[in-house]
Amino acid sequence: MANLKSLAEHLGLSQATVSRALNNYSTVNQETRAKVLEAAKKLNYRPNSSARRLATGRADAIGIVLPHQDDLLVDPHFADFLAALTKKLATYDNDVVLTATDTPQTYQRFAEIGKVDGFVISAPKAHDERIAVLSKLNFPFIVHGRCETDLPYGFFDIDNEGAFYDATKLLLQLGHTRIGLINGAADLMFAKQRLDGYNRAHKEFGIKPALELIHHDHMTEEYGYRHAQALLDLDDRPTAFLCSSTLVTVGAQRRIREMGLEIGKDISIITHDDGLSSLKTENFSVALTVTRAPIRDAGTQIAKMVVDLVRGTPIEQLQKVVPVDLIVRTSTSAPRRSRS
Amino acid sequence: MANLKSLAEHLGLSQATVSRALNNYSTVNQETRAKVLEAAKKLNYRPNSSARRLATGRADAIGIVLPHQDDLLVDPHFADFLAALTKKLATYDNDVVLTATDTPQTYQRFAEIGKVDGFVISAPKAHDERIAVLSKLNFPFIVHGRCETDLPYGFFDIDNEGAFYDATKLLLQLGHTRIGLINGAADLMFAKQRLDGYNRAHKEFGIKPALELIHHDHMTEEYGYRHAQALLDLDDRPTAFLCSSTLVTVGAQRRIREMGLEIGKDISIITHDDGLSSLKTENFSVALTVTRAPIRDAGTQIAKMVVDLVRGTPIEQLQKVVPVDLIVRTSTSAPRRSRS
Numbered sequence: 286m287a288n289l290k291s292l293a294e295h296l297g298l299s300q301a302t303v304s305r306a307l308n309n310y311s312t313v314n315q316e317t318r319a320k321v322l323e324a325a326k327k328l329n330y331r332p333n334s335s336a337r338r339l340a341t342g343r344a345d346a347i348g349i350v351l352p353h354q355d356d357l358l359v360d361p362h363f364a365d366f367l368a369a370l371t372k373k374l375a376t377y378d379n380d381v382v383l384t385a386t387d388t389p390q391t392y393q394r395f396a397e398i399g400k401v402d403g404f405v406i407s408a409p410k411a412h413d414e415r416i417a418v419l420s421k422l423n424f425p426f427i428v429h430g431r432c433e434t435d436l437p438y439g440f441f442d443i444d445n446e447g448a449f450y451d452a453t454k455l456l457l458q459l460g461h462t463r464i465g466l467i468n469g470a471a472d473l474m475f476a477k478q479r480l481d482g483y484n485r486a487h488k489e490f491g492i493k494p495a496l497e498l499i500h501h502d503h504m505t506e507e508y509g510y511r512h513a514q515a516l517l518d519l520d521d522r523p524t525a526f527l528c529s530s531t532l533v534t535v536g537a538q539r540r541i542r543e544m545g546l547e548i549g550k551d552i553s554i555i556t557h558d559d560g561l562s563s564l565k566t567e568n569f570s571v572a573l574t575v576t577r578a579p580i581r582d583a584g585t586q587i588a589k590m591v592v593d594l595v596r597g598t599p600i601e602q603l604q605k606v607v608p609v610d611l612i613v614r615t616s617t618s619a620p621r622r623s624r625s
Numbered sequence: 626m627a628n629l630k631s632l633a634e635h636l637g638l639s640q641a642t643v644s645r646a647l648n649n650y651s652t653v654n655q656e657t658r659a660k661v662l663e664a665a666k667k668l669n670y671r672p673n674s675s676a677r678r679l680a681t682g683r684a685d686a687i688g689i690v691l692p693h694q695d696d697l698l699v700d701p702h703f704a705d706f707l708a709a710l711t712k713k714l715a716t717y718d719n720d721v722v723l724t725a726t727d728t729p730q731t732y733q734r735f736a737e738i739g740k741v742d743g744f745v746i747s748a749p750k751a752h753d754e755r756i757a758v759l760s761k762l763n764f765p766f767i768v769h770g771r772c773e774t775d776l777p778y779g780f781f782d783i784d785n786e787g788a789f790y791d792a793t794k795l796l797l798q799l800g801h802t803r804i805g806l807i808n809g810a811a812d813l814m815f816a817k818q819r820l821d822g823y824n825r826a827h828k829e830f831g832i833k834p835a836l837e838l839i840h841h842d843h844m845t846e847e848y849g850y851r852h853a854q855a856l857l858d859l860d861d862r863p864t865a866f867l868c869s870s871t872l873v874t875v876g877a878q879r880r881i882r883e884m885g886l887e888i889g890k891d892i893s894i895i896t897h898d899d900g901l902s903s904l905k906t907e908n909f910s911v912a913l914t915v916t917r918a919p920i921r922d923a924g925t926q927i928a929k930m931v932v933d934l935v936r937g938t939p940i941e942q943l944q945k946v947v948p949v950d951l952i953v954r955t956s957t958s959a960p961r962r963s964r965s
Contacts, residue, residue: 301641364704375725385715563845
C-alpha cells in the first residue's frame, strides 16, 4: 500500500504536486492529474489523514475539553452521554477528541490548529465564558444545556425547569409543604433551572420554601447522604425530598434507612433519572418516582446537531428543548399526619 | 495571525517549501530558511496541526476504540479511567481520540491514516484479537490488563488473581465454606484472573467450590441483584459473597436486605473497589471489606507508558503489575453456626 511519499517517488513528482493532483486543484494540468490518479489506483494509495485534512480543511473530529478542576468525566451521567455521542459520530466518520485543561484558551488553540471541526460544551454554567470564546472565534459548537447570554448558539437541552415544576407540584398536591431540594452545584445552569421550577410551583401554592430546605452540591452518593442528614436533622424536618440524580438518591436513601424511616411513607422521594444503564430507578427497593430523560438521547441528538452545524445548517435550526416525563412509582405518597 | 498559506503568499514561496523550511529539511537552503523563519516570527505564524503532523509524522493523540456492541464507556469504572488518562496525557500535549466501531479493522485504518500515535486497549479478553492486529501493524499500544498470548506487548495491570486469592482466603479462614462469586463477564481477562485466585485459595483449603456458586455477567446494579437472588435461593445458600464491583454490590445488598438478612452477620461481603469517586465503599451502611485498586491510578500510569512507548521506550520496560490492598471493614465476619 502506497502513501503520499512513495506515490510521489514512484511518479518522480513532488508530494505537493501529487497532493494537489489528488485533490483536483486547478493548478495541476489534466495530464499530470490523470497520471497521478492512475498510479494511485495501481499502487493502492490511501491518503494519510493529515494530508487529507490539510487538503480538505476538515478534521472529521469533534472536541470536548474537560475542565481540569472538575470531575466532569467521572460523573456516570457524562459517561453515558459520551458513549452515545461517540457511537453516533462514528456513523458520520467523525471521532471525539478529548483533552483536559484549566483555561478557555484551549478552545482557541484547538480551533486555530484545526484539530477539530467543532465542539460540544458540557455542563454549562449560567454565565459560561466558553460561549463568548467560541462565538468570538466563530467556531462551531453545540451546548448540552443552555446559558444566560445574548449571543446566538446551538443547544440541546431538556426542560429542567418544567420537570422540577411538575415534580414539586405533585408533592405539593399530595399535601407536602416542607420539601427538601438536593440539587447539583449552584453555578450549573441545569441546577438553576430546576431551582426555578421548584420555586415556581411553590409560588403557585402560595408557599415560600425556607432557605434551609435548598441544598446545592456535587452529585455523588456521599453528598446525597450528607445533605439528607442535614435535612432530616432540622427541627421541622421535610416530609419529601427532590433529588437531582440517582446517585444522590442512593446516598439519601442510606441516611433515611439509618434513621429507621421508610421511603414512600415517612419520606417521599422524587429523583431526576438520566436513565443510567448501570443504575436503574425502577429497581430501587422502593421503586422511585422520577423525572426521566435518558442522557444517551442527548448524546445521540447532539452528535447529529454538531455535524449538521459544521456542514452549514444555521444555528437557529439547531436549538432544541425536549420535555421530561414525570413517572410516578411508589416512593411518593401523602405525608403522614403526625410524625414521630 | 498567519497560517501556512498566508505566510507562503507573503514570501512568494510554495506552501511546501515554507513547510520544509519551518521543519528544517535539508532540501531547503539556509538563506531561504532564515527568510521564512523571520517572516513567520514577524507575522505571528502558528502551524496548523494537520500541517505540523504531516511534517513531524506525529498526531500527538492516543486512540481508544469503543466496541459498538459493548457498553464499555457506560461502565463508571471506565469513566474514572478515561478522566485520569485524559488529564495525564494533556500534560504531554497529547489528546485522546475516541471512536466507536464493530471491528478490529478500525485499528488498522486509524494507524494507517495517522490519526493517532498509539492506542490504549481497554477491557481485554483472554484471547483478544486486537493484540494480534496491532502487533502485526507494528503500531504502539498499551493494554489496560493482560491477555493470553505469546506476542510481546506493553501492559499495566493490577494483581487480580492475588487480590481474589487474598479475599477468598480471608473468608475461608473465617470459616466460610460456601462462597458465592459474582464476577465480571467470563470472557474478560480480569474476571478469569479473579476466578483463578478464588479457585487457588479453595484448593489450598482442600475445598472444591460448587459450580452453582460461580456467576459471570455484566457488572451493573441489576445483575448484582439478580445473581445475589439466585445465590440466596440455593438450598444450601452461601454465607459469603465475593463481588467484582461496587455497583454489583449495591444490587446484591438490595436483595440481601429484601430477604431480611444482615450484611456482616448473615452474609459476609468482600467487593473489589476501583476507588470510584462517585460511590465509596467506606460509606456503605455496613462498611465494606474490599480489595482496593484506584482505577484512576491505572489511567495516569498508562498515559505515561503509552507516551514513553511512542517515544521509543522498549516494550520490556512497559510491563507493570501492581499489588492490590485487602482492606478489612465490617462486612466480613465468621459465619453464623446455624442459619434460619
